[in-house]
Amino acid sequence: MKTLAILHASQLVTLAGPKRPRVGKEMSELAIIRDGGMLIRDGKIDIVGASKEIGKNAGDAEVIDTGGRVVLPGFVDAHTHLVFAGNRLDDFEHRAHGESYEQIAAAGGGIWSTVEKTRAANEADLLAQAKKHAAWFLKCGTTTIEAKSGYGLSVEDELKILRVMRRLDQETPLEIVPTFLGAHAVPRELRESEYVDLVINEMLPRIASEKLAEFCDIFCERGYFDIEQSRRILTAATKLGFKLRAHIDQLTNSGGAKLAAELGATTADHLEKTDQEGIAALKSANVQPVLLPGSVYALGSTSYPRAREMIDAGLAVVIATDFNPGSSPTVSMPMILSLACTQMKMSPAEAITAATVNAAYSLNRGDKIGSLEPGKRANFSIFDCEDYRELAYWFGFSQVHSVYVRGKRAH
Ligand code: NIG
Ligand code: FE
DSSP states (O other): OOOEEEEEEEEEEOOOOOSSOOOGGGGGOOOEEEEEEEEEETTEEEEEEEHHHHHHHOTTOEEEEOOSOEEEEOEEEOOBOOOOSSOOHHHHHHHHTTOOHHHHHHTTOHHHHHHHHHHHSOHHHHHHHHHHHHHHHHHTTEEEEEEEOOSOOSHHHHHHHHHHHHHHHHHSSSEEEEEEEEETSOOTTSOHHHHHHHIIIIIHHHHHHTTOOSEEEEEESTTSBOHHHHHHHHHHHHHTTOEEOOEESSSSOOSHHHHHHHTTOSEEEEOTTOOHHHHHHHHHTTOEEEEOHHHHHHTTOOOOOOHHHHHHTTOOOEEOOOBBTTTBOOOOHHHHHHHHHHHSOOOHHHHHHHHTHHHHHHTTOTTTSSSOOTTSBOOEEEESSSSTTHHHHSOSSOOEEEEEETTEEOO
16 A cells, blocks of 8 residues: 655644543644644554655655645544435425424334335345445545444344445445444334334344444434333343443433433433433533434424533533434535534534544544544545635535545545
8 A cells, every 4th residue: 555645734633632532622622733744654644743744754655735725534423324215305395394303203204114115125225325325425524434223123124234334334435333223213013012122132132143233322212212111222232242322302301311321321312402410410421422413403493402511511522414314314524513613602623523533432433533643544534625614614515625544535
């Protein structure tokens, strides 16, 4: 593999810093190098510094002159529902006519309609659709995503989705971290208690033995899984070695933040309806909040999570797309940066920290990705702008110039 010398970034946004997720004021410290550069060897970052210094060490490296553009670590999208069949255009149109997410689900749309299509699709079809979406992520500057199952809701269909994720990770440059979300909804053919038993007794052990997922997630919400069912499933998952993420307080405040803290979850996601008490509970166990403003926006709601209070409480906030066909049809982390700043009052620097290094730690990969530091993977993106704040400021179009994964051009 050829050594690369990346030169003349107007801002090389390194996010170098302590080897842990960033909290409080640290979220505003991006460790920017002006006229910065990097030497990349064997797909890893070897030296980071001023262009002049990198130039001196470049030897016969292939030079990539970024021409005064901004360079950033690849975005790490810590919450997506990547693998599904079809779309939810009808739901979208119904919402435009004023129907709510819950009303549409009750009328036969919602998660269940995607489950029916996903069950009917074979592995090859799912893989083809997911590859198209994987290319979209790369195009927007994202190099690693977490991906959840959850549109199968039977043993075979959940396994099918998780196998598609494994193949995507192997066959595309996008890095995939798999999460099992069997408890996304109760399938129509089973009673709630029967399905909870199926998840615990059959799905979790099978997925653990085939090593198809690192995390276990649950949709803890009125009409989906209540606190007691969530506790049972997540406790069983912990015993099998899964780490935990959970959809909490998206539509109603169910006390899920306390449960996430009690079980030592790695992340609690959504949190649109979480109050001060819930924030304090998350802090007591240092659970990382994963905020998903794309789903608030796309559902036409205004109830964004309380990002400022979470940052002030010392939580290591993460932002992600929640890419899925129902509530958040976007792969664009730049769009999420814009929403984080305009709707949740995060600063551009805080939003970038939440979309890179903090997200990497929430996926247990803080030692490998999320910042531009020697020894880490050479996952980075070059943007057609001069100031990192432009990424959150201009919205609705792509400023991505090029994207690299492990030192290889991926877009
Ligand atoms: O994160 N809330 C549950 N899951 C998704 C929505 C899934 C869907 O509507 O298909 C979410 O918003
Ligand atoms: Fe989600």
